[in-house]
Amino acid sequence: MYKVFVNDKPLFLTNQISKETDFQIFLLESIDIKQVIVKIFQNKIQKACLYHPDEKEIMKTLKAKIPVCKAGGGLVYNKKGEVLFIFRNGKWDLPKGGIEKGEEIEATAMREVEEETGVDLLTITNKLQKTYHVFKRNGKYKLKITHWFEMQSTFEGTPQGQLEEGIEKVAWIKPSDIPEALKNSYENIKLLFEDKKLPV
Numbered sequence: 208m209y210k211v212f213v214n215d216k217p218l219f220l221t222n223q224i225s226k227e228t229d230f231q232i233f234l235l236e237s238i239d240i241k242q243v244i245v246k247i248f249q250n251k252i253q254k255a256c257l258y259h260p261d262e263k264e265i266m267k268t269l270k271a272k273i274p275v276c277k278a279g280g281g282l283v284y285n286k287k288g289e290v291l292f293i294f295r296n297g298k299w300d301l302p303k304g305g306i307e308k309g310e311e312i313e314a315t316a317m318r319e320v321e322e323e324t325g326v327d328l329l330t331i332t333n334k335l336q337k338t339y340h341v342f343k344r345n346g347k348y349k350l351k352i353t354h355w356f357e358m359q360s361t362f363e364g365t366p367q368g369q370l371e372e373g374i375e376k377v378a379w380i381k382p383s384d385i386p387e388a389l390k391n392s393y394e395n396i397k398l399l400f401e402d403k404k405l406p407v
Contacts, residue, residue: 235259279316289379325367333357
């Protein structure tokens with residue numbers, strides 16, 4: 208199953224239908240994906256599943272309908288095991304940004320962490336899942352696919368938020384405080400912590 212978030216509301220692309228669900232279910236061959244996305248943006252649909260026996264076919268259709276932009280981001284740990292968060296648009300988020308021409312996605316992720324937070328001395332330790340979300344800019348819908356990497360940093364200084372990106376603050380958050388930060392974050396960011404054993 209692909210979990211795509213449209214305006215932070217779930218649109219799951221799946222090859223299984225569960226009867227006990229409050230999701231609206233649509234069959235790929237009988238609907239226009241773009242119309243479903245528009246309705247989610249208009250709050251006419253709160254959560255939806257798109258069904259097709261082949262999940263990859265649904266993703267292919269979605270990518271054909273909506274331009275894709277690729278991004279890279281980091282889930283960065285320091286030596287104390289704290290995680291690097293940024294605060295922007297009133298929510299806690301992780302540093303990430305768009306890929307530049309000819310750039311490897313790992314390089315994008317490391318560059319964006321450094322630009323948005325001032326934190327360097329980064330090493331990628333693990334490739335995490337991709338996240339998907341649809342946003343609207345200048346009246347056009349886009350599908351952002353973010354490739355996430357777990358990183359370690361030996362940076363000792365004070366992180367600095369990139370002001371031109373609207374980052375109000377940067378913080379190293381202790382594992383015990385992460386669940387609280389995630390209450391005011393995005394669904395995609397929460398996914399990255401699902402398999403992390405966080406203290407509750």
